Amino acid sequence: MIPTIEQASLEEITHYQDEKLRYVLNYLNTHSTYYKRLFQREGVDLQRIHGVQDLPLLPTTSKEQLQQFNWDFLCVPEEEIVDFSTTSGTLGTPVVFGLTDADLERLAYNEMISFQRVGIKKGDRVQIMTTLDRRFMAGLAYFLGLRKIGAGILRIGAGIPQMQWDSIQQFKPKFLVVVPSFLLKMIAYAEEHNIDYNSSSVKVAICIGENLRTAELQDNQLAKRIQEKWNIALYSTYASTEMSSAFTECEAFAGGHQHPALIITEILDDNDHPVPDGQLGELVVTTLGIEAMPLLRYKTGDMVRRHAGPCTCGRNSYRIGPVEGRKQQMIKYKGTTLFPPAMFDVLASYTAIEHYQIEISSTAVGTDDIRILISSKQQNSALLKEIKDSFQAKLRVIPNVEFEREEILISRIYNPLSRKPIYLVDKRE
Structure with a gap:
C-alpha cells in the first residue's frame, strides 16, 4: 500500500509540507530551549515563514550543536521518554535521542511503509541480521515496523554465519535485513558447508549501512559480487538516528523514496545554497511529527544527490541517491x-x-x-x-x-x- 501523500502531485506535497513546517516552528518556539534561544539570538521572525520555500531564512543546526547542547533540544518532560537511543559516534561524541510513546509509533510507521515498499506483507518471515541492542535505534525500528505489518520476525542479530544459516534452514524466511558485505560471508560459509543458498527460502535482502549503487544509480561492485553468486533482490535503505526516517528503494532501484509526511529535506552546497537536482550536496533535514527531539534544518554531513520526477512505482515523492561520503570525511x-x-x-x-x-x-x-x-x-x-x-x-x-x-x-x-x-x-x- 502506497501512502496517499506519496502519490499526490508535487504541488499537493509542497502544500502539505508547508502546513507541517509551520506547526513544527511553533512547536519548537514553545517547547525547545535550544530553538527558542536560537530564534531569539538570530532575530528569526516566524511570521515570515510561510512554507518550505522560506527555509533559507532559518538557521541550520549542526552535529556539534547537538553534542554541545544535547538536552536543550528536548521538548517534553523527561518522564515522558520511554526509549533512549544514541547515535553511533562515528564522527564524535554520541548524541542521545529520547523518544516518547508517540515517537515510537511514528518510528514503527516509518519502517512499516519502508518495508511494504520492498514487498513485505503480513505473514512473511523476516530475519533481522543487525544489531538490536546497545541503544541502536535502527534495530528497534525494524522490529516495530515488522510488528506493525504483522510479519514473522527472527531476531538473530549481527554476525555468525552458522547461526544465520541455521535459522534460515529452520524457519525459512523470505527476507533478510542485513549489512550487504556480510552476505559475502554468508555465501562463503554456505559454499564451505555445501549449503545450496540459491535454493534457500531467501529471495530479498534489505541492505543497510553500505552502498549498493553508484552515483549514477547503477549496481556498484559490492552489489555485483553478491548477485553474481546469489540470485536475490537487493534493496538499499538509508536512515539515521537524527532523522528517525528512512529512504528505501522501490522495485525501480532508482534511489530511496522520501516520506513527505515524516521529513523535509534540502540538498545544500558549502555555502548553504540549494544545488540542482542530480548534483552532489549535503543532506539537510527537518523532521516532522516528532514530539521529544525534533530537528530544524539539521545538517547530516551526508553527501547525496536528489532525483526528482515521477517514479515507475507510482510515487511522486523524490528520491535520494546513495551516500557518496560524509562531509567531515x-x-x-x-x-x-x-x-x-x-x-x-x-x-x-x-x-x-x-x-x-x-x-x-x-x-x-x-x-x-x-x-x-x-x-x-x-x-x-x-x-x-x-x-x-x-x-x-x-x-x-x-x-x-x-x-x-x-x-x-x-x-x-x-x-x-x-x-x-x-x-x-x-x-x-
Whole structure:
C-alpha cells in the first residue's frame, strides 16, 4: 500500500509540507530551549515563514550543536521518554535521542511503509541480521515496523554465519535485513558447508549501512559480487538516528523514496545554497511529527544527490541517491578530492581481499595521507600492484596498500565496543 501523500502531485506535497513546517516552528518556539534561544539570538521572525520555500531564512543546526547542547533540544518532560537511543559516534561524541510513546509509533510507521515498499506483507518471515541492542535505534525500528505489518520476525542479530544459516534452514524466511558485505560471508560459509543458498527460502535482502549503487544509480561492485553468486533482490535503505526516517528503494532501484509526511529535506552546497537536482550536496533535514527531539534544518554531513520526477512505482515523492561520503570525511590526496565509499567500491571488486581497513592521517605538512591494510591468502606484490593500478584508473590516486594479518584486521574491524564494522579510521585532527 502506497501512502496517499506519496502519490499526490508535487504541488499537493509542497502544500502539505508547508502546513507541517509551520506547526513544527511553533512547536519548537514553545517547547525547545535550544530553538527558542536560537530564534531569539538570530532575530528569526516566524511570521515570515510561510512554507518550505522560506527555509533559507532559518538557521541550520549542526552535529556539534547537538553534542554541545544535547538536552536543550528536548521538548517534553523527561518522564515522558520511554526509549533512549544514541547515535553511533562515528564522527564524535554520541548524541542521545529520547523518544516518547508517540515517537515510537511514528518510528514503527516509518519502517512499516519502508518495508511494504520492498514487498513485505503480513505473514512473511523476516530475519533481522543487525544489531538490536546497545541503544541502536535502527534495530528497534525494524522490529516495530515488522510488528506493525504483522510479519514473522527472527531476531538473530549481527554476525555468525552458522547461526544465520541455521535459522534460515529452520524457519525459512523470505527476507533478510542485513549489512550487504556480510552476505559475502554468508555465501562463503554456505559454499564451505555445501549449503545450496540459491535454493534457500531467501529471495530479498534489505541492505543497510553500505552502498549498493553508484552515483549514477547503477549496481556498484559490492552489489555485483553478491548477485553474481546469489540470485536475490537487493534493496538499499538509508536512515539515521537524527532523522528517525528512512529512504528505501522501490522495485525501480532508482534511489530511496522520501516520506513527505515524516521529513523535509534540502540538498545544500558549502555555502548553504540549494544545488540542482542530480548534483552532489549535503543532506539537510527537518523532521516532522516528532514530539521529544525534533530537528530544524539539521545538517547530516551526508553527501547525496536528489532525483526528482515521477517514479515507475507510482510515487511522486523524490528520491535520494546513495551516500557518496560524509562531509567531515572528505579526503584531499595529492590534488584529488575523494570520499571513502569510492575507495570501498574499488576494494569490493577484489575477491582476493578478505578484509580491509582504510586509515586516513595527516602528514607533517598538513596534507592527507591514505594507508590501506588488507588481508588475503594471495600475499604477493602482483596483487598489491593490481590494486594500486585499479585505484589510479578509477580514482586517479595511488594510496599506500599493505598486507596485514587476518586476525589483527578482524579485531580492528569488528570492535566489540562498536555497533558497526569499522572500515575507516580517521586519525586527522
